[in-house]
Amino acid sequence: MTETTSIWKPSWLIRIDQWRKEHVPNKQFTLALSLAVGFFAAVAAYVLHWLIDEIQLLLTAGFDNRTFNWLYLVFPVVGIFLTSLFVRYVVRDNISHGITRILYAISRKQSRLKRHNCWSSVIASALTIGFGGSVGAEAPIVLTGSAIGSSLGQRFHLDSKTMMVLVGCGASAAIAGIFKAPIAGLVFTLEVLMIDLTMASLLPILISSVTATCFTYIFVGSESLFHFTLDGEWEVERVPACILLGIFCGLVSLYFIRTMTVCEKLFARLGKYPYAKLALGGMVLSGLIFLFPSLYGEGYSSINILLNGRTEADWGTILNNSLFYGNGQLLMLYIGLVLATKVFATSATNGGGGCGGTFAPSLFIGAFAGFFFSRLWNINEVGIYIPEKNFSLLGMAGVMAGVMHAPLTGIFLIAEITGGYRLFIPLMIVSICAYLTIIIFEPHSIYGMRLAREGKLITHHTDKSILTLMSLDSIIDRRYTAIDKEMSLGQLVTVISMSTTDFMPVLDNAGTLLGEVNLTKIRNVMFRTELYQHFKVSQLMTPPPSTLGMNDPMEDVMQKFDETDAAVLPVTDTDGHLIGYINRTKMYAMYRKMVADMSQE
Numbered sequence: 001m002t003e004t005t006s007i008w009k010p011s012w013l014i015r016i017d018q019w020r021k022e023h024v025p026n027k028q029f030t031l032a033l034s035l036a037v038g039f040f041a042a043v044a045a046y047v048l049h050w051l052i053d054e055i056q057l058l059l060t061a062g063f064d065n066r067t068f069n070w071l072y073l074v075f076p077v078v079g080i081f082l083t084s085l086f087v088r089y090v091v092r093d094n095i096s097h098g099i100t101r102i103l104y105a106i107s108r109k110q111s112r113l114k115r116h117n118c119w120s121s122v123i124a125s126a127l128t129i130g131f132g133g134s135v136g137a138e139a140p141i142v143l144t145g146s147a148i149g150s151s152l153g154q155r156f157h158l159d160s161k162t163m164m165v166l167v168g169c170g171a172s173a174a175i176a177g178i179f180k181a182p183i184a185g186l187v188f189t190l191e192v193l194m195i196d197l198t199m200a201s202l203l204p205i206l207i208s209s210v211t212a213t214c215f216t217y218i219f220v221g222s223e224s225l226f227h228f229t230l231d232g233e234w235e236v237e238r239v240p241a242c243i244l245l246g247i248f249c250g251l252v253s254l255y256f257i258r259t260m261t262v263c264e265k266l267f268a269r270l271g272k273y274p275y276a277k278l279a280l281g282g283m284v285l286s287g288l289i290f291l292f293p294s295l296y297g298e299g300y301s302s303i304n305i306l307l308n309g310r311t312e313a314d315w316g317t318i319l320n321n322s323l324f325y326g327n328g329q330l331l332m333l334y335i336g337l338v339l340a341t342k343v344f345a346t347s348a349t350n351g352g353g354g355c356g357g358t359f360a361p362s363l364f365i366g367a368f369a370g371f372f373f374s375r376l377w378n379i380n381e382v383g384i385y386i387p388e389k390n391f392s393l394l395g396m397a398g399v400m401a402g403v404m405h406a407p408l409t410g411i412f413l414i415a416e417i418t419g420g421y422r423l424f425i426p427l428m429i430v431s432i433c434a435y436l437t438i439i440i441f442e443p444h445s446i447y448g449m450r451l452a453r454e455g456k457l458i459t460h461h462t463d464k465s466i467l468t469l470m471s472l473d474s475i476i477d478r479r480y481t482a483i484d485k486e487m488s489l490g491q492l493v494t495v496i497s498m499s500t501t502d503f504m505p506v507l508d509n510a511g512t513l514l515g516e517v518n519l520t521k522i523r524n525v526m527f528r529t530e531l532y533q534h535f536k537v538s539q540l541m542t543p544p545p546s547t548l549g550m551n552d553p554m555e556d557v558m559q560k561f562d563e564t565d566a567a568v569l570p571v572t573d574t575d576g577h578l579i580g581y582i583n584r585t586k587m588y589a590m591y592r593k594m595v596a597d598m599s600q601e
Contacts, residue, residue, distance in 0.1 A: 017156060030162055033152050034169045034204035038211025041145035041173035045212070046219045048122045048137050048144075049178075055130025056297060065320040072132070072290040072321075076349075077282035079131020083124050084278060084353030091120045096350055098143030098357055099447040102167060102193060105150070111163035112154060117147030124355035132289055132296045134345035138178055139357020145170030145177075145212075165201045168193055169208035177212035179225060181416035184409055185209035191406040192447060225300055228307045228418035231387035234426055241386050242426045245373050246398050246433020252339070252369045253362075253402025253438045257446050259343045260358070267351030274353065281352015288345045292338045293321040295345045299364040302338075306371045306392040307418070315371075315388075332375060339368040358446055362403045363396045370395020390426075393418060397427050398434035405438065405445035407431040472554060475587055476571055478580035482507045483537055485514055489525065490532030492517065492540070503568060503581075506541045511577040513570055515541035544570050548582060557582065 020029060063069050087095060093114065095101075098121060105113050121140035129137055149166030158166070168189040176185030186202075186209050270277045289295050294302040302318055309315040316328040324334050346361045374391035377383070393414060401410035410431040415421050442449065481499045483492060485506050495504070496519065506514045522540050525531050545564035548557055548571045560569060561584050571579045 020156070026158075026162065029156075030158075030165065030204050031207060033149075033156075033166060034207045035211050037145065037149045037152065037166060037169045038173040038177075038208035039215055040148045041141070041170055041208070042177040042212040042215035042219065044118075044122055044144045044148070045141050045174060045177040045216065048126055048141055051122075051126035052130045052137060052297070055126065059131065060296075063321060066325055067321075068290065068323050068325075069293075069321055070290075072293060072296065073286045076132040076134075076285045076289055076296075077278070079128050079133050080278060080282055080285070080349065080352045080354045082131070083127045083133075083355050084274060086124055086127065087120075087353070087355065088274070091116055091124070093120075095121050095124060095140075095143070095355060097447075098139040099171075099192065102143060102146045102171065103448060105146075106164055106167060106193065111150055111160060111167045113143075113147040113150040113167070115147070115151050117143055118151055119144070121355060125357075128349060128354035128356050129297050132285075133349040133354040133356055134285060134289070134295045134297070134299070134342065134361070135349045135354060135356020136298055136358065136360025136363075137356065138175065138359035140355060141174040141178060142171045142357075142359075145172075145174035149208075165204050168201060169204050172205045173208040173212035175413075176209035177216045179413060179417045180213050180216055181413050182206070182209035182213045184413035184416050185212070187408045187412050188406065191409050192404055192445065224417055226307055226418050227304055228389070228393060230422055231310075231389050234390075234423055235384070237384045238386055238426065239429065241374075241377060241383065241391075242394065242429040243433050245370065245391060245394060246430040247437050248373050249366065249369055249395055249398025249430060249434040250402045250437025252365060253399050253434060254441050256343050256358075256362070256365060256399070256403055257438075257442055257449070260347050260446065261449075263344065263347030263351060267347070278352050281348040281350075281354070284348035285345055285352065288341050288348070291323065292334070292341060294318060294338050295342060298360040299342075300360070303364060303367045303392075303396070306367050307389050309389060332372070335368055335372050335375075339365060339372055342368070358403065359400075362400045366396035366399030367392045368395070369399055390423065393423065394426055394430045398430040401431035402434040402438040403446050405435065405442075405448075407435040410434075472548070472550065472552065472557065472571070472582070475582060475590055476580040477583060477586075480505055480578075480581060482578070483517065485536070485538040485541065487537045488533055489535040489537075489540070490529075492537055493526055493532065496526070505570060505578050505581075506537055507578060513544070513547070513572055513576055513578040515543050516570070517541050547572050549574070550579065557587070561587070 024032075059071070059075055063071075087093075093116065095117065101117075102113070105111055121143050125135070125137050125140035129135060146167045147170065149168075149170035150163060153163040153166045171193055172185035172189040174185070175188045176182045186205050189205055267277055267281065270280065305315065305318045309317075312328055312331070315331060319325050319327065319331065319334055322334070324330050342361055342365050346356075346358060349356060370392040371388050373395065374386045374388045377386055378388070397410035397414040400413065401407040404410075407428075408431075411424070411427045414427060415424060480501065481495060481504050483495060483504050483506055485508075487495075502519045504517045506516060508514055517537060517540055519526070521542065525535060525540075545566045546560045546569055548560065548569050550571060550573060557569075566584065568581045568583050570581055573579060
């Protein structure tokens with residue numbers, strides 16, 4: 001049974017489902033499911049971070065902070081190797097680019113995610129990150145939470161609109177559970193997954209976020225991932241510095257996205273050679289971690305050093321375990337090199353066969369970028385003094401806003417996870433400036449750019465979203481009467497008398513479309529029996545106004561109908577073989593129905 005077919009259910013579950021349909025309205029049932037999604041997402045987040053912590057503790061507990069450690073050259077390679085074996089022989093499916101896969105499922109698979117995504121990403125990312133992979137656990141957990149919502153929706157045969165909401169519930173619950181930030185979870189779903197803010201979607205997503213947050217408090221207590229105390233009150237004189245930091249973060253985000261794209265293409269060329277990918281990725285990753293141990297794992301300990309340091313000695317601890325240990329005067333060089341190489345470590349991790357996301361790397365790079373900017377500002381005394389720790393925090397929001405194209409997520413997430421609400425104004429300034437900078441160069445986020453190139457990305461533009469959700473395959477009419485070009489007019493009239501369409505495709509023996517005969521254009525000869533043996537189909541056929549491809553975006557399909565004013569257009573494969581026809585009336589009827597469905601609360 002494939003993942004997209006209906007899920008088998010035992011008889012007792014069928015009876016429960018029937019009772020539910022009769023006694024529980026769909027809206028209330030969706031709310032109940034959203035609560036369940038929130039709970040399971042919180043459990044998944046807790047399990048993943050527990051696994052990562054235990055693996056890292058087991059591997060690095062005996063390391064000497066005062067010198068470098070040769071095992072940094074071994075552990076990351078082992079982690080990538082184990083992850084690739086798990087994916088290849090156990091999962092047997094691609095689980096990389098978690099959030100991109102969610103966006104694709106929403107736009108092309110009616111929000112249906114495969115059931116193994118409920119657990120496979122947790123195990124794979126735990127192996128990758130625990131052994132030192134320089135990626136984040138957030139994207140795998142978001143994929144896990146969304147898969148839980150999708151699986152529940154499939155289990156109860158819910159419609160695609162409700163499935164989309166449940167997928168959004170899983171994503172918001174994952175972010176809320178990881179960071180104990182329910183508002184950020186909600187905003188992330190609205191900004192990144194492009195689920196529209198209506199009352200039908202807002203309440204379930206809020207319930208999932210709050211549920212996940214509450215259970216995370218139960219599981220791990222009130223301790224936050226990041227510890228931060230404000231260094232002085234924010235002053236309006238720091239607005240220019242905040243604007244410049246936002247622009248700097250936008251440029252750093254551009255560097256991150258462009259470099260990662262280039263690295264992904266490089267590893268994609270080695271697709272048929274998994275061991276070559278492992279060798280290249282492992283060599284790059286282990287070498288970088290050996291030189292800069294801050295790149296090991298998610299890097300949250302290094303972020304906390306930047307957020308809590310007050311003296312040079314405090315910040316100097318970030319040099320522990322490295323060749324730079326004891327050389328505090330090289331701190332800025334170390335920070336700059338880590339900032340520049342993090343993207344290569346992240347790309348090497350995923351490209352070599354590991355599993356992880358870019359959420360944590362965005363926070364990591366943001367903290368280092370904020371510290372680097374503020375230290376340069378203070379060294380050169382270009383204006384009023386700006387606290388490094390405060391600007392490290394602001395940098396996290398800025399780079400996140402730039403990489404994800406999600407300024408609101410950056411603002412609320414950083415404010416919630418650090419309690420830095422007194423920096424709300426500068427958080428907004430930095431995030432907005434970073435976003436305005438990055439969109440000059442990149443119109444889509446790092447998650448959506450791959451799908452956007454193929455016309456498969458859902459946006460908040462209702463018309464474009466509906467066209468993206470529409471499936472060309474679902475409206476193709478494969479019932480047609482093909483004719484041969486050597487057929488006489490008399491034979492053609494006989495075929496027409498048994499046909500139910502006004503058009504007939506002319507095909508060769510291989511099924512290639514040569515042209516078509518339109519009844520409205522041959523009426524002047526088809527009733528003149530004396531001409532039946534004087535005309536052949538080859539003389540009567542005309543080329544179609546245009547042809548469609550199976551992979552054509554619906555926006556292009558609509559445009560071709562508008563340009564040609566045709567009633568029907570043929571759909572062919574890449575070799576020109578006819579697949580079927582698209583009827584303009586049927587297509588617009590589906591479009592209007594989807595508009596009506598999306599408009600309902």
